[in-house]
Amino acid sequence: MNVRRWTAALLVAVATVALAGCAAKGDEQRCATRDGFLECAPDRRGTAPKVTGELLGGGSYDLAQDRGKVVVFNFWGSWCNPCRAEADDLEKTFQATKGAEVTFLGINVTDSRDKAKAFEKNFGVTYPSLFDPPGRTALDFDIAPNAIPATIVLDREGRIAAVRRGAVIQDALQPVVERIVAEGAR
Structure with a gap:
């Protein structure tokens, strides 16, 4: 029995x-692959999950506060060599797009707080990061990142517009972010 x-x-x-x-x-x-990103047309986008949590530098984050903005999530760990390689490109893209109603949020996984903070300091990362050691946030996405590093771009309505599994460079990421910003230009 x-x-x-x-x-x-x-x-x-x-x-x-x-x-x-x-x-x-x-x-x-x-969705369709374009320049290394899985990009979804507006009528084919799934809604992002609720993203909340404790920020690495203190305080808390709730995706609801960024409604109406394009949001770029980057999943990373201090132990990840490709994360180190992309850090400067992410920061440059953040700086180039932050005036266009774009928010960047790192999501630190499988890490200690001290190592994650040291990574941000050493690589000049100025945008905030969620501290998510067990990596639960990634599991909630319909189109999961499935790799570290990974980048997910949400449109102004909180829908998944683009996903990149693997390291990004500014020349590939910034045009994606700018296209999604342009969709909802007011």
Whole structure:
């Protein structure tokens, strides 16, 4: 009897994982790859999850406060060599776009607070970061980042407009951000 129950539970778990995988893949199929980013047309964008948490430098963050702005999330860790390589490009893109109603937020994963703070200081990162050691925030996205580093760009309505799994460079990221800003130009 125990073997049957165990087998039935295993089959249910496998089916659940398979269905979840199909749903996530379906979300990605709504989008197209362009210059290394998975970009979604406005009518094909899924809504971003609720993103809240403790900021690395103190205080808290709630995505709801940035409604109406383009939001760039970058998932990173101090232990990640590609994160080090992209830090300057992210900061330059942040500086170049912050006057256009664009917000940048790092999401630090699998790290200690001291190492994450040292990373930000050493690499000149001036935008805030959520402190998310278990990486729970990434799991809530329909189109998950699935890698570190990863960058997700939300449009002004809080929908996932673009995803990049892997390091970014300013020459690729800034045009994506500017295109999404231009969609909602007032």
